[in-house]
Amino acid sequence: MEEKAKAEEKKIGMTETWLRKHRLLYDGATRHPLILSIRDGTINIASFKTWLAQDYLFVRAFVPFSASVLIKAWKESDESGDVEVILGGVASLEDEISWFKREANKWGISLSDVVPQQANINYCRLLEKLMSPEVEYTVAITAFWAIEAVYQESFAHCIEEGSKTPAELKETCMRWGNEGFGQYCQSLQKIADRRLQKASDDELKKAEVMLLSVLEHEVEFWNMSRGNV
Numbered sequence: 001m002e003e004k005a006k007a008e009e010k011k012i013g014m015t016e017t018w019l020r021k022h023r024l025l026y027d028g029a030t031r032h033p034l035i036l037s038i039r040d041g042t043i044n045i046a047s048f049k050t051w052l053a054q055d056y057l058f059v060r061a062f063v064p065f066s067a068s069v070l071i072k073a074w075k076e077s078d079e080s081g082d083v084e085v086i087l088g089g090v091a092s093l094e095d096e097i098s099w100f101k102r103e104a105n106k107w108g109i110s111l112s113d114v115v116p117q118q119a120n121i122n123y124c125r126l127l128e129k130l131m132s133p134e135v136e137y138t139v140a141i142t143a144f145w146a147i148e149a150v151y152q153e154s155f156a157h158c159i160e161e162g163s164k165t166p167a168e169l170k171e172t173c174m175r176w177g178n179e180g181f182g183q184y185c186q187s188l189q190k191i192a193d194r195r196l197q198k199a200s201d202d203e204l205k206k207a208e209v210m211l212l213s214v215l216e217h218e219v220e221f222w223n224m225s226r227g228n229v
């Protein structure tokens with residue numbers, strides 16, 4: 001397969017090869033107007049609140065999905081290190097959910113009244129499909145990495161030097177933009193690359209299609225906040 005050869009020749013992973021190939025879509029997910037408006041300080045707070053409330057619901061659905069990836073790693077992985085890395089991600093979700101509750105309180109959002117919007121319903125449906133035992137570990141870990149990496153790249157951009165992110169949003173950006181989360185995403189990427197290197201052409205195709213699907217869902221997820229602009 002051509003891309004496989006490309007990745008091998010350049011000594012870069014399959015995921016990096018795909019990100020280069022699908023750069024426009026990846027930038028669409030990681031440099032969305034909502035993110036750019038946080039970074040330049042022009043963010044409409046109603047948009048931020050919409051995102052926060054919807055993301056709380058998403059993260060609740062992300063918990064069982066993460067657990068399903070953990071189970072697949074335990075069953076299928078040839079390397080025990082995978083389970084530890086994924087377990088770290090699963091374990092941090094409890095704190096994340098508490099943070100969403102505190103943050104919602106701060107902004108006067110009643111989380112029990114939040115109604116999921118269509119883009120959120122669609123994304124959670126994708127997570128549910130990914131939880132199926134029929135979905136291979138390689139495909140699931142590729143999706144897992146992509147979901148985390150989009151948030152990492154997006155929010156890291158908001159705390160880079162020269163950004164004008166409002167003080168009250170800095171904590172949100174630090175949550176996913178911090179270096180520790182960046183390291184964690186790199187560990188996930190390494191796992192995905194290792195699995196993709198050994199995958200069949202059929203599995204590779206499925207993983208690439210899944211990556212594109214995740215990126216499209218991320219763009220639609222950010223787009224939800226536009227209803228308030």
Ligand SMILES: Cc1ncc(CNC=O)c(N)n1
Pocket residue numbers: 055058059062096147148150151218221
């Ligand atoms: C829509 C979306 N994508 C990725 C993440 C990051 N993962 C867990 O927090 C998230 N919170 N929300």
